Amino acid sequence: MSEEIEKLFARMTDPKENEAYHFAEKLGKLADEEVKNRLIELVKGETWETAFLACQALSKTPWNEESLDAIFESIFDRKNKSVQGELVQVLEEFDLSERFVDLLKVYLFGNFKASTLAKVLLDSVEFEISPRTIRKAEKHWNHYLHNPEDEGSLAIKKMEVEPMLQEMRELFT
CATH class of the missing domain: 1.10.220 (Annexin V; domain 1)
Known part of the structure; x- marks a missing residue:
């Protein structure tokens, strides 16, 4: 993965980053198959804020169905019951x-x-x-x-x- 992509992932996943949303959007626009797969892993990850940003990034990619499969899987995951609304909110982009x-x-x-x-x-x-x-x-x-x-x-x-x-x-x- 290119250095630019790695920097975008680092900035997007940094909990102290105020512009994380901006980096998610940028990452989505530059996404290739490898980036898409990494974003999908983040959607299924432990941190809902990162999952939300990964969903935002995926909404800018051409992989609608694969992205939605991962997002709905995450929505229905019991560990995300308390943050389902945040994940459903991003569905408007798809x-x-x-x-x-x-x-x-x-x-x-x-x-x-x-x-x-x-x-x-x-x-x-x-x-x-x-x-x-x-x-x-x-x-x-x-x-x-x-x-x-x-x-x-x-x-x-x-x-x-x-x-x-x-x-x-x-x-x-």
Whole structure:
């Protein structure tokens, strides 16, 4: 890896760096396959601030699907439960048109902030929907109905999700 890239990684991951976001953006614009792989490792790492910056860098690369796979894996990692919202926040920078089911899972099973941000994305992104997508969404919805983490939000989520699923089913009838 070039010396310039190494310096960008060092500045981006330095907890005392005030301009870390700027270096993440720059790193994303210069990313090659090797840089992408290193950024993905940082997304899965122990420090959520670094993971957030790595997500920002990845949003500037052409590797949308691989990046989103790593980000959603990190969001659903139990160790990140308290910072899910911060990781969901960065999803706005990506093409989420193929990620309806992942966002629905975040909405259903995420912490309050993650769930709220996922709902905004569910309402604002235009998704590619297929019968398979609907089946997968219904599977997660049924799992949620039988295992709600928060009984209080069940009624609210029911009012949101059931009409959404019905509307999607009607697209294919």
